[in-house]
Amino acid sequence: MLSSTSIKLYVFVLIILVSLFNLNVYAYGFDLDCRGVVKRVVDGDTIYVYVDKVFDQKFKDFLNQEIKVRFADINAPELDTYEGVQAKIFLDHVLKNYSYIVYLDIDDIYIYGKYGRVIAVVYVEYNDTHLLNINLFLVSKGYAEIRDYENQFNPLYWRLYVEKPFNSFSKNTLNSVNNKVQTEKKIIDNHEIYNKLFVVVIITISSIILWFILKKLVK
Known part of the structure; x- marks a missing residue:
């Protein structure tokens, strides 16, 4: 015994x-599905984005549409609190610094959350070679906290700055972008x-x- x-x-x-x-x-990886312009900041973790470019045909229906985006796996304070108002102001300020242009890595498993919002990791073009992960940036500045919800993402492996999956967003056609993104996914x-x-x-x-x-x- x-x-x-x-x-x-x-x-x-x-x-x-x-x-x-x-x-x-797993090795950290990401893919960019859409590019768009932020039309409205709802709160510290939700925005409205007008999609002007699609990199993955899976999301072709989003092209030239305004979608409501919920930042994946983070949670900002509610708007009826002082902290929530500050989180919204900070997010708007950050996005304004990047001309409100964002790149979305959308949840490939569910796409939408339970309230009908598109779930995504939101990036901005930090410089010629790197993107800034806004989800993680909000957490690092204390305006949101990590909440690992059920989706394709794992915040444990997020990086604040990531290399672009291709050199120039403006010079690539939809087909060439799709090919590079698919290569990234295979890796x-x-x-x-x-x-x-x-x-x-x-x-x-x-x-x-x-x-x-x-x-x-x-x-």
Whole structure:
């Protein structure tokens, strides 16, 4: 019969294995689905965007349409609070600095949230080579907090500044942009497959070690 110490050890290792299994390990990746102009800032995490360019045909129906966008996986204070008003003012100020032009990485799994808003990570063109992740920027400045909702995104792997997936937004046609975005997606998918295999290998090795440990403890 296992001793109290053995049982605690078993539970501890089991927790580690479960954590490894549920760990979403993958190389950071993103793709840009649309570009648009912000028409209105609703609050600290919601905006209206007029889409003037689509990079992924999946979202072609958004072209020349105004969509309501909810910033993915963050939550700003409600507007009926002082903090909420300040968050809205700050967001509007930031977007104004970038001429209200934004790039959207839309949730490929659900697209819309439960209130009918498009769920997206919002970027602005920080310079010639990099984009600024506005979702994470709001969190870093204390105007919002991370809320990891159910969607394709994982805030744990967000970066504040990311390299553009292509050199110039203005000089690429829709087809060339789509080709580059699809290439980016394939690279990300391959990383995800390799990392999932790595997790499986780690779990298998850990299970074997656990089996040997328990076998010796039972003796």
